[in-house]
Amino acid sequence: MDQLGIVIEPVSADQAGKVRIINQNTAVSAVAEGADHEFLKNELVRICRIKDNVAYCQQSMLDL
Secondary structure, X not given: OOEEEEEEEOEEOOOOEEXXXXXXXXXXXXXXXXXXXXXXXXXXXXXXXXXOOXXXXXXXXXXX
């Protein structure tokens, strides 16, 4: 199931940042799912999966 997160360190496909998972109130490393995505601090993102303690983020449906 997809989760929502708030970016606390900028995230892109090339550079890992940090995201706070809202319903768990935990921070994890994160990268953007897709080469053309970049997320800035305080941006709401959709976490599509977590693998090896890294969250893979996409644009939140609330932002569309």
